[in-house]
Amino acid sequence: MGAGIAGLAHAYAEAKRGRRVIVFERSAKARGASVRNFGLIWPIGQPAGPMLEMALHSRRIWQEALDAARLPCFASGSLHLAYHADERAVAQEFAASAPANGYDCRWLEPEQAASLSAAANPSGLGGALYSTSEMTVDPRLTLAALPAFLEERYGVRFRFQEPVLAIRLPLIETSRGRHQAGRVLVCNGDDFETLYPDLFAASGITRCKLQMMRTSPQPGGWRLGPALAAGLTLRFYSSFRVCAALPALELRIAREMPDYERWGIHVMASQTAAGEITIGDSHEYGPEADFFDKPEIDRLILEYLATFARFPHLEIAQRWHGFYARHPVQPYWSVSPEDGVQVVTALGGAGMTLSFGLAETIVRQGAA
Ligand SMILES: Cc1cc2nc3c(=O)[nH]c(=O)nc-3n(C[C@H](O)[C@H](O)[C@H](O)COP(=O)(O)OP(=O)(O)OC[C@H]3O[C@@H](n4cnc5c(N)ncnc54)[C@H](O)[C@@H]3O)c2cc1C
Numbered sequence: 001m002g003a004g005i006a007g008l009a010h011a012y013a014e015a016k017r018g019r020r021v022i023v024f025e026r027s028a029k030a031r032g033a034s035v036r037n038f039g040l041i042w043p044i045g046q047p048a049g050p051m052l053e054m055a056l057h058s059r060r061i062w063q064e065a066l067d068a069a070r071l072p073c074f075a076s077g078s079l080h081l082a083y084h085a086d087e088r089a090v091a092q093e094f095a096a097s098a099p100a101n102g103y104d105c106r107w108l109e110p111e112q113a114a115s116l117s118a119a120a121n122p123s124g125l126g127g128a129l130y131s132t133s134e135m136t137v138d139p140r141l142t143l144a145a146l147p148a149f150l151e152e153r154y155g156v157r158f159r160f161q162e163p164v165l166a167i168r169l170p171l172i173e174t175s176r177g178r179h180q181a182g183r184v185l186v187c188n189g190d191d192f193e194t195l196y197p198d199l200f201a202a203s204g205i206t207r208c209k210l211q212m213m214r215t216s217p218q219p220g221g222w223r224l225g226p227a228l229a230a231g232l233t234l235r236f237y238s239s240f241r242v243c244a245a246l247p248a249l250e251l252r253i254a255r256e257m258p259d260y261e262r263w264g265i266h267v268m269a270s271q272t273a274a275g276e277i278t279i280g281d282s283h284e285y286g287p288e289a290d291f292f293d294k295p296e297i298d299r300l301i302l303e304y305l306a307t308f309a310r311f312p313h314l315e316i317a318q319r320w321h322g323f324y325a326r327h328p329v330q331p332y333w334s335v336s337p338e339d340g341v342q343v344v345t346a347l348g349g350a351g352m353t354l355s356f357g358l359a360e361t362i363v364r365q366g367a368a
Contacts, residue, residue, distance in 0.1 A: 058357030
């Protein structure tokens with residue numbers, strides 16, 4: 001249930017095993033976090049060990065599904081650009097231990113980094129952490145096309161505009177009637193109110209609101225190459241917490257950039273198939289996050305972006321926000337509220353990265 005990336009990944013994993021699958025989706029098409037994100041498959045953000053393995057496994061399944069569905073993706077890796085001594089220290093420390101920890105990344109001197117990315121600002125660049133594992137998909141294109149692929153290739157049936165209102169197996173009650181099912185996977189994103197509201201209320205899960213922007217297409221087929229991030233991102237993903245040099249960077253940012261701390265801003269740039277640059281983001285937590293956007297946040301994001309990236313043009317064509325569900329301590333939330341029902345949500349800021357790998361784990365466990 002749910003035609004966001006988590007629901008589609010579980011439908012794919014079940015259907016590949018020959019099971020009959022129906023996906024119920026509240027909206028006419030996916031319109032949650034899965035179509036509002038950067039489209040970044042970002043293993044480098046996952047801590048070494050099981051989560052990194054899940055992300056890399058997920059990436060392989062993404063590639064397989066996208067190839068089969070003939071959908072575009074850009075396996076161009078990522079660059080974390082360093083402009084301060086403390087950013088260099090974190091990135092270099094991470095790069096030194098990366099191969100032993102399962103990451104495919106290395107430190108680049110400024111000229112090498114600049115040669116990999118026409119968008120990287122060479123002024124003051126102290127080098128970059130280059131990783132080959134990151135991949136960019138076009139979220140809107142992909143989420144719109146995958147249902148048709150799953151339908152044609154695996155016979156998955158989609159019932160859009162049909163919210164699930166209650167589950168009492170073997171019955172599922174929707175807004176349009178009753179259906180029979182042997183097993184239900186509830187991939188409800190950040191809807192905590194419709195199904196199992198008490199369970200969600202007790203879970204500690206909350207919402208996170210993120211502001212995003214997108215340019216119009218860059219001219220002449222200009223391509224970004226590796227997705228870009230910089231110093232602020234080094235303090236955002238838990239993978240970098242192993243670095244002894246990180247606290248100094250965090251302290252400087254807290255001291256010098258309090259507005260970025262306040263709004264949880266770190267800045268990344270990816271590119272869509274049509275050539276637009278997707279830019280974000282901020283993080284405001286709470287079950288009732290403000291749904292009006294803050295121009296100040298967009299301004300801060302664009303100001304920081306200008307310190308590390310340049311594009312043929314920066315004409316903002318779209319602004320939007322998204323919400324995702326997030327558990328306070330777990331990387332995702334998977335519970336079984338009753339026999340035959342599995343809730344899988346709260347993948348936080350890594351749902352695109354993890355969903356296919358997580359779905360394999362969940363479906364395998366369900367089959368055991
Ligand atoms: C701005 C932004 C940027 C991000 N960038 C990245 C990124 O680059 N890389 C990355 O890995 N992750 C990223 N994320 C996180 C990622 O997008 C999410 O973790 C992921 O999309 C969550 O997928 P989901 O399927 O759980 O939720 P959703 O995409 O929200 O889908 C849930 C679906 O379930 C449906 N639904 C809910 N309740 C019912 C019901 N009762 N009946 C029927 N249907 C129902 C909803 O209508 C919805 O379509 C980002 C998120 C945001 C918001």
